[in-house]
Structures are given as structure tokens and as C-alpha cells.
Amino acid sequence: MLDILIKNGRYADFDRGALVYGDVGVRDGTIAAVGSVAEDARRVVDAAGKIVTTGFVDIHMHEENFAREGDRYDIALRMLRMGVTTAVAGNCGGQSQSVAEFRNCIERLGGAPCNYLLLVGYNRARRLLAGLGEHERASEAQIDLCAAHLASEIEAGASGISFGVEYDPGIEEEEIIRVIAAQRPGVFASMHYRDEGEAAIASVEEMIRIAKATGARFQISHLSSCAAMGQMEEALRLINRANEENPLLDYDTYPYNAFCTHIGSVTFDGDRFERLKAANAPILIASGAHAGKIVEDRALFDQIRAEKPSPLAVVFEMRENEIGMAVANRECGMVASDGVLMGGLGHPRAAGTFPRILAKYVREENALSMMCALKKMSVAPAGRMNLVKKTRVAPGYDADLVVFDPHAVQDRATFEQPNLPPAGFGAVIVNGRLAIMDDEVVDARAGRFIQSL
Numbered sequence: 001m002l003d004i005l006i007k008n009g010r011y012a013d014f015d016r017g018a019l020v021y022g023d024v025g026v027r028d029g030t031i032a033a034v035g036s037v038a039e040d041a042r043r044v045v046d047a048a049g050k051i052v053t054t055g056f057v058d059i060h061m062h063e064e065n066f067a068r069e070g071d072r073y074d075i076a077l078r079m080l081r082m083g084v085t086t087a088v089a090g091n092c093g094g095q096s097q098s099v100a101e102f103r104n105c106i107e108r109l110g111g112a113p114c115n116y117l118l119l120v121g122y123n124r125a126r127r128l129l130a131g132l133g134e135h136e137r138a139s140e141a142q143i144d145l146c147a148a149h150l151a152s153e154i155e156a157g158a159s160g161i162s163f164g165v166e167y168d169p170g171i172e173e174e175e176i177i178r179v180i181a182a183q184r185p186g187v188f189a190s191m192h193y194r195d196e197g198e199a200a201i202a203s204v205e206e207m208i209r210i211a212k213a214t215g216a217r218f219q220i221s222h223l224s225s226c227a228a229m230g231q232m233e234e235a236l237r238l239i240n241r242a243n244e245e246n247p248l249l250d251y252d253t254y255p256y257n258a259f260c261t262h263i264g265s266v267t268f269d270g271d272r273f274e275r276l277k278a279a280n281a282p283i284l285i286a287s288g289a290h291a292g293k294i295v296e297d298r299a300l301f302d303q304i305r306a307e308k309p310s311p312l313a314v315v316f317e318m319r320e321n322e323i324g325m326a327v328a329n330r331e332c333g334m335v336a337s338d339g340v341l342m343g344g345l346g347h348p349r350a351a352g353t354f355p356r357i358l359a360k361y362v363r364e365e366n367a368l369s370m371m372c373a374l375k376k377m378s379v380a381p382a383g384r385m386n387l388v389k390k391t392r393v394a395p396g397y398d399a400d401l402v403v404f405d406p407h408a409v410q411d412r413a414t415f416e417q418p419n420l421p422p423a424g425f426g427a428v429i430v431n432g433r434l435a436i437m438d439d440e441v442v443d444a445r446a447g448r449f450i451q452s453l
Helices: 075-081 101-108 122-128 142-154 175-179 195-213 221-227 232-245 272-278 300-305 320-328 347-365 370-384
Strands: 001-005 010-013 018-021 023-027 028-036 041-046 051-054 056-058 083-091 113-117 163-166 186-192 218-219 251-252 259-262 283-285 312-317 401-404 425-430 433-439
Touching: 018 028, 018 370, 041 433, 056 347, 056 370, 075 083, 075 347, 075 425, 075 433, 083 425, 101 113, 101 122, 122 142, 122 163, 142 175, 175 195, 175 300, 186 195, 195 218, 195 221, 195 232, 195 251, 221 232, 221 251, 221 320, 232 251, 232 320, 251 320, 251 370, 272 300, 320 347, 347 370
Parallel strands: 001 041, 010 051, 056 083, 083 113, 163 186, 186 218, 218 251
Antiparallel strands: 001 023, 010 018, 023 028, 051 401, 259 312, 283 312, 401 425, 425 433
């Protein structure tokens, strides 16, 4: 007997590049049958009028900070509600806790809403182990110390490395190359660029050089917040050409025209406030005591920057048409949320990224075909992370599945109400367990910590 039988839907056949009518049967965490399935099941999901696809893989998000927020899930629940069955955390160099701490907490809580992979953050290692400040250069001994730490965290279960170079400008290009080269061949590495806007092209060129020099599976993080200020066309031209020569290089992006980061970070140093004001790019405080307030006064801006922990700020600096260019690029590129929360507050991308792609860019604007969008949200990032068993709706593959109504799927989170859950998800299955049914959470512990190298 099957555990779950999904009937009457169309499933995504990525080998044929088409949606195909057929049933999908699940048993013991695995897809057991696809096509005309007559076997009985303990639970039947009617997918009439709906699409069945591999679970979405968010290759760039920021995990629970269990030390700060306690033993509870927040962002992982939002991931689950928008069809994410696997999330890659520890991005931008900012790993919130060690691999052992994170892994142990998930096990202690009896699982997680979605599967979690964790990257080891280089910025965290640089600060905690080497004691380096944001602008300080590292000595050879300090670089070696950090590289050894990365290797030990990978041995403990991390699935790669992340760098947040804009946040620690003292990190040099040769330093990045050296620490990546010290890891196992083909390691996964993601990088938050050195600078954005007018400096975006130089930043993209640096990342292309690093990818070529290291042979890593190199991921350019959230390209939209780097180059959607007038530089996207040239950035994509460079990336597409580099990807053709070196397919190990790729990028991720999210579908919003505002970025979000801690207001106390160096990205807001110097005259950034004045430059944003001159460009008519509002700064919205997204967490903390001033959440929901637009900052128009320099004195208040400085006051909020001094708060500990540093609140999240949302900046409306990017161009909508260039966001669309990054999302719809056909040569390469993946969808990711870059979701980050503090005290349950933050940017709507943490709750709306994946349904927004399906609603805005597929259904409303026809900028992407359904199959192309599904590939960017599931198969491509799963393949990048070597999660081969999560790349097909086929017998023997993992039963991480999403059932959604293409006519009703919709993001509902806004900058004013970033916590609103999406609509249109008939079912989400994680590791063979029904986790979402008709947009409601029915099992928030089906996910687990996994490592994939």
C-alpha cells in the first residue's frame, strides 16, 4: 500500500520539458510510481487542475538563530508554506551557529519544517577565530587558521562555504581563492559581492575570476541587489558568457525591487544615507523598536544603526525591469529568497518569493514558461547542491513534492505585512510526509538536516 497517492494532476517531466497527466505514488519517503497508478493509499490527494513538481530548493536563505530566538522555527515554516522542501542556509558569510549546534537543535526538536543544508560562513570564522575587524587584512597564518576551520565544519556536516565580502571589505580576492583551494575539489562556495550599483560590474568580474581560479561550484549571491541599479544587462552578459565557458559558475536572485540587511553593517557606512536619499530610495526599518518606519532623518538613522542587535532595514533601490531580467534570464540563474528574519520580522521575500515567481512572472507577465520557472526553483538548485535524488518526479527519487494551482497560487506577503502566507498550495510533501494540505501546516517536523558535497 502507498502512503500517499496524488491523483488527477499534471506532473513536471523535466526530461521531456513538459507537464504530463499522471498520478504520483509515494511510499517510505520515496516516489514509488508515476503514471496510471491503481494501488491503494493511506492518503489520497486530489490534484485535479493542479501541477505536481519536485519540491522547491531555496539555495540562498538565512537560517534560524536558535541562540537568539530560542528553540522554535520561524523562517523554516515560511519556507515550507511557499513550497520549499529544502533550504540552504549560512549564506553571506554569516552562519548563525556552528554546524554541530544547528544540527543538534534540529534533532532535539524532532525534525524541521523543511530539509536544511548549512554552509560555513567565512566572515564568522574570520571574526571569531582570527579576531579580525571588518576592514583588516588577514595574515597568511590567519588565513590558514580560517581555512582549517572551514574544513572541520565541512567534516562536521556543512555543505560548502559562504563569503560576505561587502560586509568585511578587508577580505581580499587572493584570500578567498586560497581558502577555497584548501578545501576538497569542487566544493560549493557562494559569495555576497564586494560592492553594488556603479561598482557592480567590477564585483561580477571579480567573482568570475574567483570561480575560474578555484574550480569551485561558485554561486553569485542575490544578483538583483548587486546589479539592478542600471548594470543588469551588462552583468548578465558577463555571467552568461562565463557560464558557457565554466558551467560551475551561476547566480541566484529574488523577485523584489528592495534589498534587506542589518542597518548596522558597513554597507550603510559613510555617506550611504545621503546617496540613498538623493536617489529617492526609501529606507524602511523592518525589525526592532522602529519596525515599519521610513527613516528620513540622519539623526534617527544613526540612532537606529547604534541599536544592538542591529535591526533589519529594507532599501527600495533596485529597478523593477532589471529584477525581471535577472529572474527570466534563460542561459542560467536560479530563484532564491535571501530570506532573513529578526524576531519574526523582515522582508516579504522570506514568505513570498516562490509563489511570486509563479504568479507574477509566469502567470501574469508570461516572462517565464512554467517549466523554466520550475527548473529555476527546484531542479537547478538541487543539482547545484548534488541533491540528485531531488531532481525528478520519477520512481526511486525523493518524495519531496509540491502540488499547486497555477491559476490560484499567489504571494500575499507585503512590505507592510511581511508575514502573510501565500495561497494556492494544495499539498507539500517532505521526505514522503504530508506537511502542507490546502495551505495549512499539518506536519512541521518532516524535514531533517542533510549534507551534500
